[in-house]
Amino acid sequence: MICDASGRRVVAGHGSLRRFLRIGGGASGREPGPSLPELLGVVDTDAWSSLFSAAGDRGVLEDSLRCRRPDGASMMLRARHAPLPGDRENRLLFLRDDTELEETRERLARARSIDTDSSARLQAAVLVNGEPVRSDRVEYACLTMPSRRIDGDFMDVLRLEPGCVDVLLGDVMGKGMEAAILGTVIKLGLFRSIATMEGSGGASPSVKDVCAAAERGASPHLLGQGSIATLAYLRLREADGLMEFVDCGHTPIVHYSRAEDACRLLKGADMPLGFVDAQDFRPFVVPYEPGDVFLVFSDGLSECPGPDDEAFGEERVSRLVRTLSDRPASEIAAAIVRLGFEFSASGFADDVSLVCVKALPAPADEGGLAGSLSLSLGSQSKRSLGRLRTVLERALKERGSVDAEENGAIVIACLEAAANIAEHALGGGAGRCRAAWRIRRGVFSVCLSYDGPDYDWLSRASSPIMEYGPRGYGLGIIQAAMDSALLCAGLGERKTLVLVRRLRCPLR
Amino acid sequence: MEYELVERPGAVVLKISAQTMDQDNAPRMVAALGPAVSAGRSVVLDLSSVRFVNSAGLGAIVSLVRDVGKRGGAIRICSPQPTVKALFAMVHLESIASIDADLAAALEALPDGHGG
Numbered sequence: 001m002i003c004d005a006s007g008r009r010v011v012a013g014h015g016s017l018r019r020f021l022r023i024g025g026g027a028s029g030r031e032p033g034p035s036l037p038e039l040l041g042v043v044d045t046d047a048w049s050s051l052f053s054a055a056g057d058r059g060v061l062e063d064s065l066r067c068r069r070p071d072g073a074s075m076m077l078r079a080r081h082a083p084l085p086g087d088r089e090n091r092l093l094f095l096r097d098d099t100e101l102e103e104t105r106e107r108l109a110r111a112r113s114i115d116t117d118s119s120a121r122l123q124a125a126v127l128v129n130g131e132p133v134r135s136d137r138v139e140y141a142c143l144t145m146p147s148r149r150i151d152g153d154f155m156d157v158l159r160l161e162p163g164c165v166d167v168l169l170g171d172v173m174g175k176g177m178e179a180a181i182l183g184t185v186i187k188l189g190l191f192r193s194i195a196t197m198e199g200s201g202g203a204s205p206s207v208k209d210v211c212a213a214a215e216r217g218a219s220p221h222l223l224g225q226g227s228i229a230t231l232a233y234l235r236l237r238e239a240d241g242l243m244e245f246v247d248c249g250h251t252p253i254v255h256y257s258r259a260e261d262a263c264r265l266l267k268g269a270d271m272p273l274g275f276v277d278a279q280d281f282r283p284f285v286v287p288y289e290p291g292d293v294f295l296v297f298s299d300g301l302s303e304c305p306g307p308d309d310e311a312f313g314e315e316r317v318s319r320l321v322r323t324l325s326d327r328p329a330s331e332i333a334a335a336i337v338r339l340g341f342e343f344s345a346s347g348f349a350d351d352v353s354l355v356c357v358k359a360l361p362a363p364a365d366e367g368g369l370a371g372s373l374s375l376s377l378g379s380q381s382k383r384s385l386g387r388l389r390t391v392l393e394r395a396l397k398e399r400g401s402v403d404a405e406e407n408g409a410i411v412i413a414c415l416e417a418a419a420n421i422a423e424h425a426l427g428g429g430a431g432r433c434r435a436a437w438r439i440r441r442g443v444f445s446v447c448l449s450y451d452g453p454d455y456d457w458l459s460r461a462s463s464p465i466m467e468y469g470p471r472g473y474g475l476g477i478i479q480a481a482m483d484s485a486l487l488c489a490g491l492g493e494r495k496t497l498v499l500v501r502r503l504r505c506p507l508r
Numbered sequence: 509m510e511y512e513l514v515e516r517p518g519a520v521v522l523k524i525s526a527q528t529m530d531q532d533n534a535p536r537m538v539a540a541l542g543p544a545v546s547a548g549r550s551v552v553l554d555l556s557s558v559r560f561v562n563s564a565g566l567g568a569i570v571s572l573v574r575d576v577g578k579r580g581g582a583i584r585i586c587s588p589q590p591t592v593k594a595l596f597a598m599v600h601l602e603s604i605a606s607i608d609a610d611l612a613a614a615l616e617a618l619p620d621g622h623g624g
Binding site: 409 | 532561591614
């Protein structure tokens with residue numbers, strides 16, 4: 001229809017207006033009578049006037065206004081008017097009844113609110129456990145900050161047996177109730193596995209078995225919903241100073257090593273739950289010492305966007321852990337969440353969950369044997385590797401295995417690892433490598449740190465013996481001799497290869 | 509001297525005198541058996557003095573096993589020390605070559621059994 005520039009009077013299209021208002025004849029712009037906003041039952045007449053103020057000079061204008069129909073029903077009116085070519089006195093007016101659309105929007109908003117409220121309650125009650133685990137060897141601190149719309153983050157810290165604590169933190173793809181339900185399914189699956197399975201000799205089930213059983217339970221639900229979940233599952237052997245973990249596509253675990261005063265990012269090799277029906281999980285083991293810190297967190301922290309859309313990032317998290325490492329675990333966790341929140345442009349868009357683990361000073365009678373060597377590689381490789389061999393042979397003879405062959409296998413694997421660093425990671429050029437080894441409570445471990453490019457330590461041996469290759473046995477030897485071989489990236493070019501073997505026949 | 513070739517009835521014994529076998533010396537030692545291998549003779553690799561073999565040394569041994577097999581000869585490896593034995597076990601060397609506790613057992617086990 002056409003109305004005057006003030007929006008008070010209909011100039012043409014009275015029939016259209018009557019049909020729109022579902023009323024009979026009588027309303028006519030030719031005779032004095034109710035104005036257009038009165039005919040439409042506009043409640044906020046100031047808003048209507050404002051919509052048409054100085055309309056003659058302006059282009060397309062539009063607004064939504066609440067109206068009351070002649071029959072008393074409420075209506076949400078969308079009014080849009082545009083200039084008529086060559087006519088500054090009148091405007092082309094379009095009216096649309098958005099009542100149903102608005103009601104649908106309100107219903108959706110109410111449903112979302114209920115969903116958010118329910119999933120928030122589910123998250124607080126089941127998915128996230130704030131119960132602290134007490135220990136005189138390790139501090140544990142959990143913290144979660146839900147986003148505006150709840151994600152499927154879940155976490156827990158639980159003591160399975162004296163000296164053994166499990167930490168789990170997962171993140172289901174998606175938001176709201178669906179994600180919260182899937183998170184609950186996975187967490188209950190993990191708990192059921194722990195409660196019903198038994199490891200060798202009546203011990204707790206292995207980390208690998210717990211994850212495999214949980215995946216069996218969760219996969220049908222995840223695959224059915226087309227969803228996936230990442231999971232970091234850690235087990236701390238407090239007396240041994242060992243952390244074993246399975247990483248199902250989760251954000252890296254930050255490990256601050258006090259000995260090196262540096263952080264490493266621990267990244268496993270498994271896929272998120274829900275990618276496949278079942279996978280053969282690969283657990284890794286990392287030794288730790290008093291003062292070391294582990295931080296497990298959801299990607300809501302590291303991917304939180306700040307100014308210029310730059311993400312908070314794993315590197316920033318690592319630097320903060322290092323800076324805060326002398327504080328208690330609870331303070332480290334709180335400070336990191338606070339700094340992440342301050343960094344974010346408009347609060348956390350995703351849930352932020354984290355568990356901070358800090359190793360406390362050990363009793364004086366910890367025992368064991370440990371040492372470190374600085375190896376000069378390149379032209380000095382042969383001599384350095386000879387020194388490493390001598391030192392390790394001596395240590396293993398004193399505190400290693402009663403089986404000389406087992407000790408020998410460990411030495412060979414360590415030398416192969418160092419030789420691979422020299423040859424593949426450093427490309428035969430000059431470089432240094434620090435070898436820090438430890439034999440404690442029947443477990444041998446060595447950390448080989450160097451500055452250089454990455455190298456695929458997870459790949460399988462390229463030359464199986466039946467294929468008679470002249471080279472390529474190094475990785476196979478390392479993997480055969482060690483229970484765990486993990487390459488961790490640090491800041492810059494720093495890499496650390498961590499090899500661990502639980503001795504089959506340890507010296508008493 | 510890093511190695512010694514000893515003629516025995518029906519076989520050539522390569523006794524390694526070096527304590528280690530690696531990329532620097534293993535190919536040279538194994539190459540010393542070249543004429544015997546080419547002639548299709550049986551060979552014994554005596555590792556009683558070797559304390560350490562790395563992956564490159566292993567590669568040289570595997571190449572020797574392959575070459576002997578191609579020429580129709582037989583090969584036995586004897587007297588590995590614990591560390592070397594551990595290496596062989598890790599890579600399942602026994603699946604392609606026989607390993608004996610000592611030289612006498614190796615010679616006795618050769619096809620024509622010229623022990624002693």
